[in-house]
Amino acid sequence: VYNFNPGPAALPLPVLERVRDELLDYKGTGMSVMEMSHRSQEFSRILEEAIARIKRLLKLDDRFQVLFLQGGASLQFCMVPMNLALTGKPIDYIDTGTWSSKAIQEAKILGKDVRVIASSEDKEYSYIPGNFSVDEDASYLHITSNNTIRGTQWKSFPNTGGIPLVADMSSDIFSRVFDPSPFGLIYAGAQKNAGPAGVTIVIIRKDMLERVPPELPTMLKYTTYAEKNSLYNTPPCFAIYVVGLVMEWLEEEIGGLEKMEAINRSKAEMLYSCIDEIEMYRGTAHPDSRSMMNVTFRLPTPELEKKFVEEAAQRGLVGLKGHRSVGGCRASLYNAVPVEAVEKLVEFMREFARNN
Numbered sequence: 001v002y003n004f005n006p007g008p009a010a011l012p013l014p015v016l017e018r019v020r021d022e023l024l025d026y027k028g029t030g031m032s033v034m035e036m037s038h039r040s041q042e043f044s045r046i047l048e049e050a051i052a053r054i055k056r057l058l059k060l061d062d063r064f065q066v067l068f069l070q071g072g073a074s075l076q077f078c079m080v081p082m083n084l085a086l087t088g089k090p091i092d093y094i095d096t097g098t099w100s101s102k103a104i105q106e107a108k109i110l111g112k113d114v115r116v117i118a119s120s121e122d123k124e125y126s127y128i129p130g131n132f133s134v135d136e137d138a139s140y141l142h143i144t145s146n147n148t149i150r151g152t153q154w155k156s157f158p159n160t161g162g163i164p165l166v167a168d169m170s171s172d173i174f175s176r177v178f179d180p181s182p183f184g185l186i187y188a189g190a191q192k193n194a195g196p197a198g199v200t201i202v203i204i205r206k207d208m209l210e211r212v213p214p215e216l217p218t219m220l221k222y223t224t225y226a227e228k229n230s231l232y233n234t235p236p237c238f239a240i241y242v243v244g245l246v247m248e249w250l251e252e253e254i255g256g257l258e259k260m261e262a263i264n265r266s267k268a269e270m271l272y273s274c275i276d277e278i279e280m281y282r283g284t285a286h287p288d289s290r291s292m293m294n295v296t297f298r299l300p301t302p303e304l305e306k307k308f309v310e311e312a313a314q315r316g317l318v319g320l321k322g323h324r325s326v327g328g329c330r331a332s333l334y335n336a337v338p339v340e341a342v343e344k345l346v347e348f349m350r351e352f353a354r355n356n
């Protein structure tokens, strides 16, 4: 099928084939990666290679360290403020919808001093705010680079004037090129663009580790993962292995993030122009803020939307239902969704509009 699921999402077919081929016997070891010691030489190579590829793809220099955690992006909503908030310095957030709101909520639960310096709540989170100023007394500024549910995305990142930027990049990491230098920390659940669920990628600028309060529980401190190269306890080995294969696919088959971005741009443009052209469809995100990853749109009635999703699925175009909190339709066009899938979707959308 052509898989437009929002996450867990499609994985590149060559990666799945490789996983299948290596499942029972990883490179002549006579075992699956699932059965291997996380302290073995083979796994150590898998881990190092995944890290090296992530660093190359994102052009991270040695100021940054790549960590593998568990607990999803949702655990980062509280780990980030626990580790990086400075005493007497508020944490600034920009609220662009569900995921930022949840991150804000977790910091509040911890009793942190939270300032929401901009929000797009006034228009149902249909845009990325442009009018705000970052205060230099903040601990850091937190943003969600892509709002998976509303289909909005930061086109360029805010200038923070030296305050570390922290981003939840769960739904657009590895989809485009960006300059990592303003970031103090980036986190992403792997299950959209990077691999299977079960591993969370955290990229931390090493100087941020100095902020980690020593009294935090061991597993909730970034220093624990940084000092032991993500091997303090048993990491999600198999998920890390698949992440490594996805990174290899990105580097060696796609040819890097510039190429990936161009492909993603052309897929998104194809779908948005269909939406703009045909009266039956209405894009929900403001055109300036439209996401290349999650394309959200409505049809005139919920009944038609239901019919659209069902008929699309019968054609092998699956996962087009909007998030349950907002309704409507959503096509997630992550890296592994081929151009051909979007061509088929657009063809179906034209036909559906003609027939209905």
Ligand code: PLP
Residues within 6 Å of the ligand: 007, 071, 072, 073, 074, 075, 099, 144, 146, 147, 148, 149, 168, 169, 170, 171, 189, 190
């Ligand atoms: N952040 C964003 C932007 C997301 O899209 C999601 C899930 O869809 C999450 C966080 C939650 O991630 P997890 O399920 O890994 O906790």
